[in-house]
Amino acid sequence: MTPRPFRPDPPQTLRPWAECPDAALAGLRGVLTDIDDTLTRDGQIEPAALAGLQRLAAAGLPVIAVTGRPAGWSRAFALAWPVRAIVAENGALMWRRRSAQKAAIEYADPLPVRQANAERLATCARAVLAEVPGTALARDSAGRITDIAIDHSEFAHLPPERIAQVVALMQAQGLTASVSSIHINGWIGAHHKFSGACWAVRQVLGGELRPAEWLYVGDSSNDQVMFERLPLSVGVANIARFVPLLTHLPTYVTRAERGAGFAEVAKKILAARPG
Numbered sequence: 001m002t003p004r005p006f007r008p009d010p011p012q013t014l015r016p017w018a019e020c021p022d023a024a025l026a027g028l029r030g031v032l033t034d035i036d037d038t039l040t041r042d043g044q045i046e047p048a049a050l051a052g053l054q055r056l057a058a059a060g061l062p063v064i065a066v067t068g069r070p071a072g073w074s075r076a077f078a079l080a081w082p083v084r085a086i087v088a089e090n091g092a093l094m095w096r097r098r099s100a101q102k103a104a105i106e107y108a109d110p111l112p113v114r115q116a117n118a119e120r121l122a123t124c125a126r127a128v129l130a131e132v133p134g135t136a137l138a139r140d141s142a143g144r145i146t147d148i149a150i151d152h153s154e155f156a157h158l159p160p161e162r163i164a165q166v167v168a169l170m171q172a173q174g175l176t177a178s179v180s181s182i183h184i185n186g187w188i189g190a191h192h193k194f195s196g197a198c199w200a201v202r203q204v205l206g207g208e209l210r211p212a213e214w215l216y217v218g219d220s221s222n223d224q225v226m227f228e229r230l231p232l233s234v235g236v237a238n239i240a241r242f243v244p245l246l247t248h249l250p251t252y253v254t255r256a257e258r259g260a261g262f263a264e265v266a267k268k269i270l271a272a273r274p275g
């Protein structure tokens with residue numbers, strides 16, 4: 001067997017979303033999206049993003065949101081927004097819309113595992129608060145079931161070296177750590193946004209998530225696993241803030257930031273659909 005010639009990875013560049021060929025979008029089965037700073041600004045969904053979600057839903061294209069936000073925070077949006085599900089806590093659980101008034105929660109791990117993890121997570125949270133100056137729990141922590149979150153940019157401000165210190169401490173205690181646009185999340189287990197997305201697609205739509213058939217929109221470090229796995233990945237323009245920190249970039253970038261960027265994505269997807 002002759003060895004394969006060495007080919008270095010192609011240079012990572014962000015291509016304008018407008019250059020995505022329509023043919024690549026014609027076979028799309030659905031859209032996966034981050035929430036914070038992708039659909040929202042300062043924690044509120046932007047009208048353009050909501051309109052984009054509504055147009056995708058009206059065209060019969062399912063949208064599943066995938067976020068590091070907690071169960072408690074996500075439930076209301078699973079009911080209020082035209083999405084089929086919200087995968088929360090970085091893939092650990094999801095809210096599935098059952099009717100106009102009801103969303104049901106499902107967990108990736110069974111109850112005994114979640115109970116055993118809760119104590120370790122609390123211990124780690126105490127260690128972070130005691131050892132890293134300036135740290136505070138994220139204000140949405142009461143709604144968290146499977147992870148802990150330290151605020152770095154939502155209400156608090158932590159400089160990069162403190163963020164790195166929190167990540168290192170979480171990892172030293174055996175947690176998986178991930179940095180979103182607002183929080184540093186720590187959890188136990190190998191799940192992440194992509195495993196959560198695969199699980200949600202199976203549960204909600206049936207069948208496996210085939211990467212060529214799903215597009216992801218995001219803006220931050222905790223979206224990298226999605227950028228890495230899905231060739232049709234798009235960053236909204238405010239991803240520029242995180243580009244120096246990313247190992248995996250999305251394929252495309254929108255012109256506009258946040259919700260207006262998501263609306264750009266929705267518009268082009270719908271324009272490319274056959275019929």
Ligand SMILES: [Mg+2]
Binds near residue numbers: 038180220
């Ligand atoms: Mg985000």
